[in-house]
Amino acid sequence: MADIRFQVHRFNPETDEKPYYQEYQFTPLEGSTVLDCLNYIKWHLDDTLAYRMSCRSAICGSCAMRVNGHAKLVCQTQVKNVVRPDGTVRIDPVGNMPVLKDLIADMHGFWTKMQAVKPYLMPTQPPPSANQEYLQLPEAFRLFEEEATCIMCGACVSDCTSLESDKQFLGPAALAKAYRFSADTRDGRRHERLEELIERGGMWDCVRCNECVQTCPKTVAPMEAILKLRQMALKERLTDSIGARHVTVFTDIVGRRGILDERELPVRSLGFNPVKLLGMAPVALQSVLKGKIRPLEPPHKVKGVEDVQRIHREMEDGS
Amino acid sequence: MPTHDVVIVGSGLAGMRAALEVCQGASVAIVSKVHPVRSHSGAAQGGIAAALGNMPPERTAKIQARIENGAVLPDEELNEDSILLHWFDICKGGDYLVDQDAAQMTAENAPTLIYQYERWGAAFSRLPNGKIAQRPFGGHQAPRACYAADRTGHALLHCLWEQVMKRSDQVTVYSEWIVLDLIIRDNICRGLVVWDLNTGRLETVHTKAVIFATGGYGRAFSITTNAFANTGDGIAIAYRNGVPLMDMEFVQFHPTGLYRLGILLSEGARGEGAYLINGEGERFMHRYAPTLLEKGPRDIVARAEMMEIMEGRGGGPKKDYIYLDLRHLPAELVRTRLPQISDLVTKFVGIDWSKELIPIQPAAHYSMGGIPTTLQGEVILDAQETLVKGLYAAGECSCVSVHGANRLGVNSLLEATVTGWAAGRAALAHSQQAELAPLPADATASAEAEVKGILENEGTESVADLRKTLQEAMTEKCGVFRDADHLKQCLETVKDLQHRFHNVHIRDKGQVFNTALQEAIELGHMLDFAETIVEGALARQESRGAHARLEYFDLKTAAGVRDDENWLKHTLAYRDGDGVRLDYKPVRIFKFKPIARKY
Numbered sequence: 001m002a003d004i005r006f007q008v009h010r011f012n013p014e015t016d017e018k019p020y021y022q023e024y025q026f027t028p029l030e031g032s033t034v035l036d037c038l039n040y041i042k043w044h045l046d047d048t049l050a051y052r053m054s055c056r057s058a059i060c061g062s063c064a065m066r067v068n069g070h071a072k073l074v075c076q077t078q079v080k081n082v083v084r085p086d087g088t089v090r091i092d093p094v095g096n097m098p099v100l101k102d103l104i105a106d107m108h109g110f111w112t113k114m115q116a117v118k119p120y121l122m123p124t125q126p127p128p129s130a131n132q133e134y135l136q137l138p139e140a141f142r143l144f145e146e147e148a149t150c151i152m153c154g155a156c157v158s159d160c161t162s163l164e165s166d167k168q169f170l171g172p173a174a175l176a177k178a179y180r181f182s183a184d185t186r187d188g189r190r191h192e193r194l195e196e197l198i199e200r201g202g203m204w205d206c207v208r209c210n211e212c213v214q215t216c217p218k219t220v221a222p223m224e225a226i227l228k229l230r231q232m233a234l235k236e237r238l239t240d241s242i243g244a245r246h247v248t249v250f251t252d253i254v255g256r257r258g259i260l261d262e263r264e265l266p267v268r269s270l271g272f273n274p275v276k277l278l279g280m281a282p283v284a285l286q287s288v289l290k291g292k293i294r295p296l297e298p299p300h301k302v303k304g305v306e307d308v309q310r311i312h313r314e315m316e317d318g319s
Numbered sequence: 320m321p322t323h324d325v326v327i328v329g330s331g332l333a334g335m336r337a338a339l340e341v342c343q344g345a346s347v348a349i350v351s352k353v354h355p356v357r358s359h360s361g362a363a364q365g366g367i368a369a370a371l372g373n374m375p376p377e378r379t380a381k382i383q384a385r386i387e388n389g390a391v392l393p394d395e396e397l398n399e400d401s402i403l404l405h406w407f408d409i410c411k412g413g414d415y416l417v418d419q420d421a422a423q424m425t426a427e428n429a430p431t432l433i434y435q436y437e438r439w440g441a442a443f444s445r446l447p448n449g450k451i452a453q454r455p456f457g458g459h460q461a462p463r464a465c466y467a468a469d470r471t472g473h474a475l476l477h478c479l480w481e482q483v484m485k486r487s488d489q490v491t492v493y494s495e496w497i498v499l500d501l502i503i504r505d506n507i508c509r510g511l512v513v514w515d516l517n518t519g520r521l522e523t524v525h526t527k528a529v530i531f532a533t534g535g536y537g538r539a540f541s542i543t544t545n546a547f548a549n550t551g552d553g554i555a556i557a558y559r560n561g562v563p564l565m566d567m568e569f570v571q572f573h574p575t576g577l578y579r580l581g582i583l584l585s586e587g588a589r590g591e592g593a594y595l596i597n598g599e600g601e602r603f604m605h606r607y608a609p610t611l612l613e614k615g616p617r618d619i620v621a622r623a624e625m626m627e628i629m630e631g632r633g634g635g636p637k638k639d640y641i642y643l644d645l646r647h648l649p650a651e652l653v654r655t656r657l658p659q660i661s662d663l664v665t666k667f668v669g670i671d672w673s674k675e676l677i678p679i680q681p682a683a684h685y686s687m688g689g690i691p692t693t694l695q696g697e698v699i700l701d702a703q704e705t706l707v708k709g710l711y712a713a714g715e716c717s718c719v720s721v722h723g724a725n726r727l728g729v730n731s732l733l734e735a736t737v738t739g740w741a742a743g744r745a746a747l748a749h750s751q752q753a754e755l756a757p758l759p760a761d762a763t764a765s766a767e768a769e770v771k772g773i774l775e776n777e778g779t780e781s782v783a784d785l786r787k788t789l790q791e792a793m794t795e796k797c798g799v800f801r802d803a804d805h806l807k808q809c810l811e812t813v814k815d816l817q818h819r820f821h822n823v824h825i826r827d828k829g830q831v832f833n834t835a836l837q838e839a840i841e842l843g844h845m846l847d848f849a850e851t852i853v854e855g856a857l858a859r860q861e862s863r864g865a866h867a868r869l870e871y872f873d874l875k876t877a878a879g880v881r882d883d884e885n886w887l888k889h890t891l892a893y894r895d896g897d898g899v900r901l902d903y904k905p906v907r908i909f910k911f912k913p914i915a916r917k918y
Binding site: 046047051058130132149 | 353354356357358359361362430431434437438439440442443444445446447448449450451467468470472473474477481482484485487517546547548582583658659662663666667668669781782783825826827829830831832833834835838
């Protein structure tokens with residue numbers, strides 16, 4: 001392996017006004033992970049570098065950091081796979097969280113949001129008799145098996161684009177956890193949980209960019225869990241939210257006309273709420289100027305709308 | 320000053336399980352150097368033992384063998400798993416250095432406590448009939464490992480954390496606080512001195528009871544499955560405060576750590592049918608455990624691997640490792656029951672398990688020894704069981720002693736759970752009748768001196784160098800096989816390192832997240848207790864369980880020479896000036912008579 005230049009995010013709140021990058025250059029041993037390299041820096045070059053790590057086998061979730069801009073568990077990231085063509089590797093703390101020092105982020109907000117989804121089993125059925133468990137068939141267990149592998153490393157939260165622009169969003173980790181319990185046959189409070197999660201900051205505020213699915217070091221696929229939460233909410237007739245109306249209206253319009261009418265969608269999604277509608281005005285104006293919305297065109301159906309409606313029906317029947 | 324009725328140090332299975340008991344009637348705080356879900360309990364893979372009997376009775380043909388092995392079991396107990404059989408397996412697995420009342424308590428409480436996890440929502444794998452799935456495990460005569468794929472520790476740790484979050488108004492959690500000292504005066508534990516890693520502040524915590532649940536000490540060895548956090552802090556702090564350490568020479572080496580890295584590959588792999596193969600491509604376990612083969616207990620399998628290597632039958636250019644073979648296992652089985660290890664193998668060594676052999680070697684894994692306690696987790700000071708009032712220990716840092724000379728797989732999560740539960744109940748009861756004992760004026764003196772001594776030291780020794788020397792000496796000279804010469808050399812190294820530690824230097828002088836200072840403190844801990852491991856091993860002139868002395872071992876028959884007449888006793892190691900003083904304590908044996916341990 002050749003020399004690698006590690007550009008490491010440094011910030012010491014006791015002495016630094018703002019963060020900076022410090023460069024460390026050396027040749028890592030063959031097979032080194034990024035964590036091995038950080039440890040080499042700490043143990044041989046500069047013991048002032050601070051970061052979290054513990055199990056070094058991808059189960060404790062301590063060492064999520066951004067490597068070249070994307071969150072990873074550095075303990076399971078082979079350095080040879082992340083060296084850039086110019087021989088550098090950039091290491092930053094996880095995003096969407098304040099930095100305490102160097103590569104250590106403040107996860108307080110992460111835990112507050114986790115706590116907000118009531119991340120624990122709330123059974124309502126009587127417990128099984130003394131020497132017995134709740135019975136749960138393997139197929140029922142599989143409904144949440146993957147989501148239950150979450151190690152709460154914060155990688156998904158780091159790279160979540162919705163959170164970047166909306167600090168109120170609960171985020172992928174907390175919502176995946178909410179799904180994990182909503183899908184558990186032993187839980188008795190699914191409806192109450194879902195009722196809270198259709199509110200502002202909840203399941204409908206994900207923009208489905210798929211970053212969290214890409215970045216999750218386990219098999220949680222948080223966005224998929226969020227989509228499953230939405231399906232659950234609709235099935236439980238929790239439709240009184242902008243997001244739910246958006247989905248239903250969207251489907252309704254496309255079902256009728258085979259094409260989306262951007263004039264009708266926001267009005268019906270937001271409900272007749274003058275303040276919110278006024279808030280949409282700049283977007284609407286932009287859309288008109290760009291030709292996405294044609295205000296003067298009468299509503300119409302696309303050619304071959306019968307085919308669209310057939311597909312629509314088949315999908316409805318299938319679900 | 321934070322004041323709580325009970326303060327628990329450590330947030331793994333033992334610590335959080337204890338907190339869930341204490342919070343039912345007293346104010347409780349958990350102090351942990353990592354956030355609770357980062358605790359090393361989460362790394363346990365294979366399962367948690369309990370005689371639930373969910374699997375149909377297997378291998379009834381083995382019944383006769385059990386009787387020949389000395390199990391005194393009534394016929395009706397032999398048809399399926401039972402608490403009695405679990406109890407017996409623990410005692411035999413521990414090579415009879417097990418306190419049989421502790422093993423009884425563990426086996427008896429296992430089912431109830433596992434059903435409790437399940438009621439709290441733990442994500443157990445399931446059988447087709449909906450019951451908790453169970454599988455075979457080394458040294459257990461029935462399939463009694465309840466599991467959540469190969470991430471059982473993770474499932475249970477997160478389950479407990481969920482329950483702690485549910486009671487966040489009752490349980491205070493101080494994350495990234497490092498305990499430096501216990502405040503014990505007149506044999507009464509009054510509190511703790513902690514160092515807040517977030518701010519660099521020293522804090523005194525005033526309390527009626529302290530429960531140490533600080534985990535094991537695998538990091539004293541160079542090849543280990545343990546997390547960086549497993550530096551035996553609680554064990555060292557108790558030792559410095561006059562508490563003896565019990566049976567420290569018994570360190571379990573896990574047979575399947577990834578070569579050089581030590582990363583754990585679950586025994587569940589062998590439980591599901593994986594083979595061990597030597598450098599010549601031969602399955603060799605028939606020479607060492609003719610009946611159980613790869614499913615033999617860990618000490619026997621680890622020694623078998625070392626003997627293959629010693630006799631030149633290892634794999635690789637240096638012939639210094641063994642192979643784990645999963646190639647014949649069905650892909651579906653690996654996907655559903657061993658997903659984590661197949662992922663680890665791919666990511667850490669770039670191996671396709673379905674086509675290639677996985678290089679493995681024994682890795683320091685579990686500390687059978689630790690802080691001696693009663694069945695209720697009360698810390699004892701001597702062979703007469705004098706108590707330190709208000710001080711408790713649970714989990715891997717404690718030694719009750721349920722595992723004796725060797726722990727069986729899937730009994731560690733169980734032990735952490737049972738001892739955490741028991742210590743929590745006892746500490747709760749104590750705190751309900753005890754008063755807060757006043758703190759002495761010099762409560763923080765020794766901790767302050769320790770921190771200052773490192774921060775202001777302008778010496779020349781590096782923490783990383785000293786630590787590496789210690790770890791290599793321990794693995795090479797106090798490892799799977801030991802002998803007097805190497806142990807003496809190891810002891811010299813440890814003494815030398817203790818001396819050089821007085822001259823240690825760190826560059827970081829800051830207050831916020833000074834992890835260089837943290838590593839120095841942890842090294843100080845390891846240097847202290849490492850001496851008790853070596854001294855205990857040097858004194859114990861026999862082979863028993865995980866402690867194998869070459870002078871008392873027949874390499875031809877692969878059998879250790881156990882000396883019940885002289886050595887069927889627990890070691891107690893006291894700090895004495897600059898050295899260690901050894902004493903011994905009888906083993907409580909009342910149910911199963913010690914017999915030869917064969918598998």
